[in-house]
Amino acid sequence: MRQQALEGEVTQVHRGQQYAPEGATFSIDGTTFEVVAVRERTLGELTDSDAQAEGVANLDAYRELLERAHDHFEWDDDSDVVLHRFERQSGA
Structure with a gap:
């Protein structure tokens, strides 16, 4: 997934809880x-x-x-997830 983000193929992730607020930054290989x-x-x-x-x-x-x-995962349309959409920063 890291490589896919670097290549622009992954631009968001959904998780079971919030891992970062809007405006947070992270780095992958610089x-x-x-x-x-x-x-x-x-x-x-x-x-x-x-x-x-x-x-x-x-x-x-x-x-x-x-x-x-995920062991024992069962898709439930009503299950809550949190979207985290991200963008490469200019000049990066």
């Missing part, structure tokens, strides 16, 4: 990114576009990724 949007959503609100922004082909592939990554 490249700085800024968190530009943080908001609460539900899994049911996610779209193919969201999945693609997380580096997978579509929502079905994203669901499969989550199921592989």
Whole structure:
């Protein structure tokens, strides 16, 4: 995922809780990114576009990724998640 972010293929992540506020920065291999949007959503609100922004082909592939990554994961459209959208900083 780090390499995909550097290449611009990953521009957001959804997590079960908030990990950073808007305006926070982080670095990957010397490249700085800024968190530009943080908001609460539900899994049911996610779209193919969201999945693609997380580096997978579509929502079905994203669901499969989550199921592989988390033991006992069960997709529930009503489950709360937090969007973290980020952008590469100018000159970085």
